[in-house]
Structure formats: structure tokens, C-alpha cells
Amino acid sequence: MRGVYIHIPFCQQICHYCDFNKVFLKNQPVDQYIESIGKEFQLMKEAGHSFEQVETVFLGGGTPTALSVLQLDRLLTIVGQYIDVPSLREFTTEANPDDLSEAQLFILKEKGVNRLSIGVQSFNERLLKQIGRTHSVEDVERVITTARSIGFENISLDLMYGLPNQTVSEWQETLDRALALDLPHYSAYSLIVEPKTVFYNRMIKGKLPLPGVDTETEMFEMVIDRMNAANRQQYEISNFAIPGYPSFHNLIYWENSHYAGIGAGAHGYLGTKRYANVGPLKHYIDHLEEGILPLKEVHEVTAGESMEEEMFLGLRKIEGVSMEHFARKFGRPIQEVFGQSIEKLQQQGLLQMKEDRLCLTKKGVFQGNTVFEQFLLEE
Incomplete structure (x- = not known):
């Protein structure tokens, strides 16, 4: 982490x-x-x-x-x-x-x-x-x-x-x-x-x-x-x-990296799991009094979900997403996974390519949510 x-x-x-x-x-x-x-x-x-x-x-x-x-x-x-x-x-x-x-x-x-x-x-x-x-x-x-x-x-x-x-x-x-x-x-x-x-x-x-x-x-x-x-x-x-x-x-x-969430209602992302702790204070304290981690829910992040998150978290950064890093992390070129979405957003003037990076245009910064939803993969 x-x-x-x-x-x-x-x-x-x-x-x-x-x-x-x-x-x-x-x-x-x-x-x-x-x-x-x-x-x-x-x-x-x-x-x-x-x-x-x-x-x-x-x-x-x-x-x-x-x-x-x-x-x-x-x-x-x-x-x-x-x-x-x-x-x-x-x-x-x-x-x-x-x-x-x-x-x-x-x-x-x-x-x-x-x-x-x-x-x-x-x-x-x-x-x-x-x-x-x-x-x-x-x-x-x-x-x-x-x-x-x-x-x-x-x-x-x-x-x-x-x-x-x-x-x-x-x-x-x-x-x-x-x-x-x-x-x-x-x-x-x-x-x-x-x-x-x-x-x-x-x-x-x-x-x-x-x-x-x-x-x-x-x-x-x-x-x-x-x-x-x-x-x-x-x-x-x-x-x-x-x-x-x-x-x-x-x-x-924003780099879709791993972190621990500690405390009532905290969220974390460790390994391939995103998790949330219980929120009510009494429940949180009681779990720990009993020697049990205070988990409310644990979600196993699929490869597809991780690739989605890499895009809509990474594109929040003005420098955008490194295509080389994406390929190294997921073993697949970014164009193979999201090629159609990238082309569509480039045509709309919302996404641009700068050397190795995909990033929002100035217009895209103002329409971030429109861009991010294009990177949701179909099940």
C-alpha cells in the first residue's frame, strides 16, 4: 500500500x-x-x-x-x-x-x-x-x-x-x-x-x-x-x-494505487479488493473489541473494473493516463480495450493524445463526466 x-x-x-x-x-x-x-x-x-x-x-x-x-x-x-x-x-x-x-x-x-x-x-x-x-x-x-x-x-x-x-x-x-x-x-x-x-x-x-x-x-x-x-x-x-x-x-x-482506509466508514483498496468499514461508531468499536476487522463490505475488483478505474480516475489528472503504464499494468494496449471510446472522444474534441499520454482537452475538462462514462465497459 x-x-x-x-x-x-x-x-x-x-x-x-x-x-x-x-x-x-x-x-x-x-x-x-x-x-x-x-x-x-x-x-x-x-x-x-x-x-x-x-x-x-x-x-x-x-x-x-x-x-x-x-x-x-x-x-x-x-x-x-x-x-x-x-x-x-x-x-x-x-x-x-x-x-x-x-x-x-x-x-x-x-x-x-x-x-x-x-x-x-x-x-x-x-x-x-x-x-x-x-x-x-x-x-x-x-x-x-x-x-x-x-x-x-x-x-x-x-x-x-x-x-x-x-x-x-x-x-x-x-x-x-x-x-x-x-x-x-x-x-x-x-x-x-x-x-x-x-x-x-x-x-x-x-x-x-x-x-x-x-x-x-x-x-x-x-x-x-x-x-x-x-x-x-x-x-x-x-x-x-x-x-x-x-x-x-x-x-x-487518481493513480488507482493501493491504500488502507482505517476508521468508521473508511474505504480502502488493497490487492484486488475494495472495502468499506462499518459506519456506526458502536458497531465499529464492538468489532474491534472482539478482535474482528470492522468490514461492512468487500468487493473483488475485476480486471475490467480496474481498467475502467484507471481511465476515469487517471483522466482527472491534467497530465492524463500513460498508455505505456496501462499496457504494462494490464498486459493489453489501451487502444485494444478502449479504442472506440478514445476515437469518439477525440472526434468530439474532448480527449487528446500528447506523446505517450491520453488527456482531457480544455473542453473535456469542462465535460469530465461525459468523458468518464465512455470508459465503462459492457459486461
């Missing part, structure tokens, strides 16, 4: 768009959950999974920084018992601007975390309240100043567009404020309304006034133009960085 994802499901506040496995922090068995993560590491090791070649660790959520300083310290100590943290290429934690304290930053730094991914979404106070965020614009600027003073250089901001009642000028202002911070990495995602969220319930009642497709496209064009002008290279559809500062952990996903 190349990466390890660790899920921390606790939140001080539930955002209106979030469909990840999460619970309110108050009155939850947080300490017991952290110890269960250690037990899952141990059981995975006993099952023959080696953590020796791990390149990246990612703490996601939920909100990892909802944990107290002592809880963070204990969690990171457990991680260090199974993974050689000093040798990692990247160790990221997600964080919210309003619950990331100086004391937490010190312990994160001390325990080897070297990258912060901060959920900002917007620099507009009205929109922040509307999407269920509790931080202020000042919180963002304060926490970045503090993080830099402690020695964190590799900081990323998550931004979101296509929000209810969001205007193009409001999105432009958010980009202005974000880029003024001069950070090495930015992610910009369009809002996707998922089932079992506050926004989904509002949408089915006709009470979620979203920008139209044309406005959302204009916002996407704007972020690409603004990031390019600021020398933040678009290396994946939604991600922009200066050279040397991509999200190496997320590249493992």
Missing part, C-alpha cells in the same frame, strides 16, 4: 452539504474510538498488510481537529507505532479554521504532520452561515498566520462554488481573498447536493436556490483563469498547486 486514510468522524457542527460519515462530538466515546483505531492497525498488520512502504497519511473526517490536544497526541502516537512517520512524503490533516488552536498546531507539528488542508469554502460571511459553517473570515487568516509561525508551509484551502444564492462576484471575491494568502495549494469544488443532507432535504422541497449551469461554468472558468494567473497549476480537475506541492495522497487515488 502507498497511502493510509484515517477517518475521524467527530464534528462540532454538521455542514449542510456534508454526506460523509460523521457525528456531533458531544457525548461520543472519542477516547475509545481512538484506541479502536490502534486495534484496527494491529489487526491489519496481523492479517498480513505491511505499512512499511507507506508514502502518505491523511487524517480526514468529520473534523480531526475537533479532537482535544491530548486526544490528537494519543492518535498521532498510535499512528507512529505502525508507520515510520519521519520517512513519509506527506502527512496531512484536515482542519476547520475555528477549532484549530495554537496548541493543536504545536502537537501536529511535533508528531510529524507536515500538511494542513483547511476547509474554508467561502470568504463571504453570509454564505458561510448559509452552508452551516461556524468560522469567520478572520478565523481563516488568524489560523494561517499561526500555522506559518509554527513552521507549517504546506497549507491548502478547500473552496466551494455553485452555492445557494452565490453570485459570480462573490466567488471572485473569495478567490481574491484566498489567493492573497499566497498558499501553495488550493482545491475548488462545485457543490454537489447529496442525499441525507440538509441541502438535499431543502432541494426536494424546492427551497434551495442554486446557480444555473451557465453560472457554475463561469465560476469554474474563473477559478482556472485566476489560478493560472497566480502560477497555481491545474494538475487535477479541481486542484491547483505551485510545482512540488500537489496533494500526494490524493494522487494515490
Whole structure:
């Protein structure tokens, strides 16, 4: 495995768009959950999974920084018992601007975390309240100043567009404020309304006034133009960085490589199997108390599915998919498997060939889902 994802499901506040496995922090068995993560590491090791070649660790959520300083310290100590943290290429934690304290930053730094991914979404106070965020614009600027003073250089901001009642000028202002911070990495995602969220319930009642497709496209064009002008290279559809500062952990996903998912509701991909852990905290903890891996489902990935994933994950990267790597990995030329789809997409101006690589055209970047569905093989 190349990466390890660790899920921390606790939140001080539930955002209106979030469909990840999460619970309110108050009155939850947080300490017991952290110890269960250690037990899952141990059981995975006993099952023959080696953590020796791990390149990246990612703490996601939920909100990892909802944990107290002592809880963070204990969690990171457990991680260090199974993974050689000093040798990692990247160790990221997600964080919210309003619950990331100086004391937490010190312990994160001390325990080897070297990258912060901060959920900002917007620099507009009205929109922040509307999407269920509790931080202020000042919180963002304060926490970045503090993080830099402690020695964190590799900081990323998550931004979101296509929000209810969001205007193009409001999105432009958010980009202005974000880029003024001069950070090495930015992610910009369009809002996707998922089932079992506050926004989904509002949408089915006709009470979620979203920008139209044309406005959302204009916002996407704007972020690409603004990031390019600021020398933040678009290396994946939604991600922009200066050279040397991509999200190496997320590249493992887009390169269709192997990673472990640890924690309640976490997903992993090891060997030929994709798996998901049970989501409810009690079920997760109970499994591990009994010495059983907390698996909810395991799917054996067929050769055909793996080739599909290689394409629609790899094509998210602006550099695209290496045809030589594809042939070496699957023992078949890419044209033999997907020749008709490739030709069709090239004729539509959505896909292009650059030396050894297949990649999206500029038009294809805006119609990614149309491209990806062409690489679903018939059973």
C-alpha cells in the first residue's frame, strides 16, 4: 500500500452539504474510538498488510481537529507505532479554521504532520452561515498566520462554488481573498447536493436556490483563469498547486494505487479488493473489541473494473493516463480495450493524445463526466 486514510468522524457542527460519515462530538466515546483505531492497525498488520512502504497519511473526517490536544497526541502516537512517520512524503490533516488552536498546531507539528488542508469554502460571511459553517473570515487568516509561525508551509484551502444564492462576484471575491494568502495549494469544488443532507432535504422541497449551469461554468472558468494567473497549476480537475506541492495522497487515488482506509466508514483498496468499514461508531468499536476487522463490505475488483478505474480516475489528472503504464499494468494496449471510446472522444474534441499520454482537452475538462462514462465497459 502507498497511502493510509484515517477517518475521524467527530464534528462540532454538521455542514449542510456534508454526506460523509460523521457525528456531533458531544457525548461520543472519542477516547475509545481512538484506541479502536490502534486495534484496527494491529489487526491489519496481523492479517498480513505491511505499512512499511507507506508514502502518505491523511487524517480526514468529520473534523480531526475537533479532537482535544491530548486526544490528537494519543492518535498521532498510535499512528507512529505502525508507520515510520519521519520517512513519509506527506502527512496531512484536515482542519476547520475555528477549532484549530495554537496548541493543536504545536502537537501536529511535533508528531510529524507536515500538511494542513483547511476547509474554508467561502470568504463571504453570509454564505458561510448559509452552508452551516461556524468560522469567520478572520478565523481563516488568524489560523494561517499561526500555522506559518509554527513552521507549517504546506497549507491548502478547500473552496466551494455553485452555492445557494452565490453570485459570480462573490466567488471572485473569495478567490481574491484566498489567493492573497499566497498558499501553495488550493482545491475548488462545485457543490454537489447529496442525499441525507440538509441541502438535499431543502432541494426536494424546492427551497434551495442554486446557480444555473451557465453560472457554475463561469465560476469554474474563473477559478482556472485566476489560478493560472497566480502560477497555481491545474494538475487535477479541481486542484491547483505551485510545482512540488500537489496533494500526494490524493494522487494515490487518481493513480488507482493501493491504500488502507482505517476508521468508521473508511474505504480502502488493497490487492484486488475494495472495502468499506462499518459506519456506526458502536458497531465499529464492538468489532474491534472482539478482535474482528470492522468490514461492512468487500468487493473483488475485476480486471475490467480496474481498467475502467484507471481511465476515469487517471483522466482527472491534467497530465492524463500513460498508455505505456496501462499496457504494462494490464498486459493489453489501451487502444485494444478502449479504442472506440478514445476515437469518439477525440472526434468530439474532448480527449487528446500528447506523446505517450491520453488527456482531457480544455473542453473535456469542462465535460469530465461525459468523458468518464465512455470508459465503462459492457459486461
